[in-house]
Amino acid sequence: MISLRQQINRILIVALLSPVPGLSAESDIRLTDDRGDTLRLSAPAVRPAAISTFGADVALALGRTPVAVTDYGIEGVPDYLASQLVGVAGLGPRHQPNLEVLSSVRPDLVIGIRRYTEKDGDQISTIAPLLALDLITVDDSLRAVSLAGQALGAAEEASEFNQNFLARVQELAELNSNKTEPTVALLTSGSETPFLYYDHFLPTAMLEQLNFDNIGGAPPNPASGIPLGYRISLEALLGFDPDIILLLPTSRQRAFTLNPIWPYLTAVRNDNVYEVPHYWKEGAGPKARELILDDIQRLLLTGTPAESTE
Structure with a gap:
């Protein structure tokens, strides 16, 4: 490997x-x-x-x-x-x-x-x-x-x-190298079924490089980069049961968070659900990707308290 x-x-x-x-x-x-x-x-x-x-x-x-x-x-x-x-x-x-x-x-x-x-x-x-x-x-x-x-x-x-x-990236990876690899899910959508991102999407790839385990897995078409991810049922999400859930912004209420399964997810029970800003959606720019690293360091690496959103 x-x-x-x-x-x-x-x-x-x-x-x-x-x-x-x-x-x-x-x-x-x-x-x-x-x-x-x-x-x-x-x-x-x-x-x-x-x-x-x-x-x-x-x-x-x-x-x-x-x-x-x-x-x-x-x-x-x-x-x-x-x-x-x-x-x-x-x-x-x-x-x-x-x-x-x-x-x-x-x-x-x-x-x-x-x-x-x-x-x-x-x-x-x-x-x-x-x-x-x-x-x-x-x-x-x-x-x-x-x-x-x-x-x-x-x-x-x-x-x-x-x-x-x-x-x-390398500095933060070394900072997190002696810890277990917590599982993480990056979700979006305002519908009843969330959209989960594959490993190749820039923010999830950064998380992988920083010793987190993205439950979205590898993309089926890595050469094309499309699709970026897939819809996942709450039952399937519970099967993965990620330690951390990150939510991309949406203009609608997230219907999937009203599903009776949602409160049983480990990330929800442990207050490890965080809404991340818009730049996570299109984070390839030099300013955006530094801000993503700032968020990861603040929320997930240093133990700095952050407001849980759900």
């Missing part, structure tokens, strides 16, 4: 030491995104737009304010970015961005989630070069930060973000 240190070293080598596309002989920036398409920029982008929280996150982390951003519908932009996006044009929800508004703000780069931009990719590309990214796994995050850094003319800063992130 590959050790955690070997996993971290492998990711570091792939993401940071392997040759990556960059400046051509003519000083054009050439990048290959997760569609396999090649983008050509004559100069670093200075007016990026974001069809993703990631795009806004990475742009702001690198000191570039985006000209337009998508949101989570009625829930708006994530709180951790909101104060830095005052006055920035809104594109609406990420799955249905307003392309008229996008065109009107004249971006010179669009950073988008691949699965949400596939249907409009050709039209978006007529407005500005589209950097379409998967943004599902830790590897996706490392690659995406590197690519965005190159596109924004901040490759060294982006590389430093990745190195610091990996170093912190």
